[in-house]
Amino acid sequence: MSGELPAQVRVVGTGLLGTSLGLALSARGVDVVLTDPSPTAQALARDLGAGRFASPDDDPGLVVVAAPPDVVADVVAAELLTFPRAVVTDVASVKAGPLESLRRKGCPLDRYVGGHPLAGRERSGAVAARADLFVGRPWVLTTSAETDPGALTLVRTVASALGGVVALMDAGEHDEAVAVISHAPQVAASLVAARLRDLPDQAVALAGQGIRDVTRIAASDPAMWTQILAGNAAAVVRVLRQMQTDLGELLRALDAIADGSPTGARATIAGLVCEGNRGQARIPGKHGGAPTSYASVVVLVPDRSGELARLLHDVGAAGVNLEDLRLEHSAGQPVGLAEIAVLPAVEQRLREALRELGWNVHG
Amino acid sequence: MSGELPAQVRVVGTGLLGTSLGLALSARGVDVVLTDPSPTAQALARDLGAGRFASPDDDPGLVVVAAPPDVVADVVAAELLTFPRAVVTDVASVKAGPLESLRRKGCPLDRYVGGHPLAGRERSGAVAARADLFVGRPWVLTTSAETDPGALTLVRTVASALGGVVALMDAGEHDEAVAVISHAPQVAASLVAARLRDLPDQAVALAGQGIRDVTRIAASDPAMWTQILAGNAAAVVRVLRQMQTDLGELLRALDAIADGSPTGARATIAGLVCEGNRGQARIPGKHGGAPTSYASVVVLVPDRSGELARLLHDVGAAGVNLEDLRLEHSAGQPVGLAEIAVLPAVEQRLREALRELGWNVHG
DSSP states (O other): OOOOOOSEEEEEOOSHHHHHHHHHHHHTTOEEEEEOSSHHHHHHHHHTTSOEEOOTTOOOSEEEEOOOTTTHHHHHHHHHHHOTTSEEEEOOSOOHHHHHHHHHTTOOGGGEEEEEEOOOOSSOSGGGOOTTTTTTOEEEEEOOTTOOHHHHHHHHHHHHHTTOEEEEEOHHHHHHHHIIIIIHHHHHHHHHHHTTTTOOHHHHTTOOHHHHHHHGGGGSOHHHHHHHHHHTHHHHHHHHHHHHHHHHHHHHHHHHHHTTOOTTHHHHHHHHHHHHHHHHTTSOOGGGOSOOOOEEEEEEEESSTTHHHHHHHHHHHTTOOOOEEEEEOOTTSSEEEEEEEEOHHHHHHHHHHHHHTTOEEEO | OOOOOOSEEEEEOOSHHHHHHHHHHHHTTOEEEEEOSSHHHHHHHHHTTSOEEOOTTOOOSEEEEOOOTTTHHHHHHHHHHHOTTSEEEEOOSOOHHHHHHHHHTTOOGGGEEEEEEOOOOSSOSGGGOOTTTTTTOEEEEEOOTTOOHHHHHHHHHHHHHTTOEEEEEOHHHHHHHHIIIIIHHHHHHHHHHHTTTTOOHHHHTTOOHHHHHHHGGGGSOHHHHHHHHHHTHHHHHHHHHHHHHHHHHHHHHHHHHHTTOOTTHHHHHHHHHHHHHHHHTTSOOGGGOSOOOOEEEEEEEESSTTHHHHHHHHHHHTTOOOOEEEEEOOTTSSEEEEEEEEOHHHHHHHHHHHHHTTOEEEO
């Protein structure tokens, strides 16, 4: 499972992920070769320190294809042909379609390992790249019956060295998983946010933390998401159809209530919210562990430079480790609420310590 | 528009909102009378310092009905009858249905002002109450043709004194607004979260910040949300039908792509994501002002007690005011990313100051 990093890695595509890979591998002494169809993007990645341009003598041990999902299979096929001794991987967020396409082309699948580091950002391009992009993030590797174990070990070594948390799946499992945990949430966020477009200003002003959170990822790039959703169409359809069915049932229940014949309708509504409770509770806690119930301490923080720092300093001085922190915005008032999540065992001690120091502690 | 607080306020219902009202008004010297159908809930609110029990001589200037939406009209009607000199308001999250019901009963609507402080929490009950619950939150007041201006002034004075940001609407406008900015997001969060229930563990482990944010409010109380959605059924149906239409179009586009006949399908997908971009951009920035574009500075923070405090101390010491802070969780690694939002004018100065102090600055 462990091994040495390849001496030379070729990165095809110098967007956010490709450039971040180049930065991270270069920092570890790997000879990184950069190439991109756009000369400007390629030069930018080099100038940022992600690697060097290609030369005729290149002999990469690994090629990483960081191209958009709709061309990834073609680019992987070309790289397998051009570098017959190299292992080839990619970083595309859909896996079954490209694999099928490579198989149809008769490519040597023993040297191909599918990859998907779940390390996207709302920003894209080389300028948003960073060497630590993969640290602590899941990095799915997908294999087929043909995959050479040595090829898998090589890609796994690279993913781990860059801080990724490797998960092995087959391509279909991967696509079903991301349809639920990434693609459906994106669609839901867009559907809700789209309703805000024509809302009166006075109504928009009522927006609170709930809709902010639900719609945050609705700010994502339409071109990128069109490719992702189109590239995983079949799996995304399966998830969205289930949501459509649930939504249809909810609408029938609400219609019945609006029409004054609500028999059983309230049970349908409560049932959906309960299902949501159960699903939401499965999301892992911090650091990928099992869900942990943290205790929550709410502190009123004056909106002045340094106040939040002073609060967190006092938390640290109390010897308490902060597990999570959420700030709540206050419309029109110079005050914020900091919700500090801590282990239940230290909650009471923290409350007392902060109160003694004059903090306005709630929750 | 301004005025004095009433000397005596009767609070009917000592859950989260009623008890918080009692705490806030008691702290301002108001004689608060508490009543709740549950003797236990009523005693708890009193013991928390939210007010005293009722007595036969009570003569409240204002009655606040903080009862569940499905009984609010009956309780308001009873209070209008019992206290013929008092102004009566409520805090229910739906407004048109109760008003219609009061009108049908022939209640004196001149003394009734509908109210809805948007100050809910994921936790409920008197134990979660706090006197500052309303600070900086929108507080909608709904009036009808019958409303006495003096009654409106009284309720407005109370809402403002408790820190609420008052917005005047008619009941229908209010219900349409909250259907979009509160009820539809809740439904969307539940629909997405419900898909997680039967997902394999390995797939759930891929969950990142996106789905966390989208599904956070899916943890809310099913009983409460059943009442809210049922109480605003007609307006919620209108919003959800539009989402259903958008979802149907998206599904047709994805089906066409999966079937290999994708003419125009990608434009449909991109169109939905674009609409989401536009809607999301309308959500007000911090403090209820116009949306502001903040610059974002990303810093790698070791997951050790006190590190985040040290970082924020350094931000404060650089004379920079932090506008927002987001922590990103890292699965399986002892490191976190703090994304600090600041005004663009100070971004560069902050980056340099933090780098000089040895921080690992990105973004």
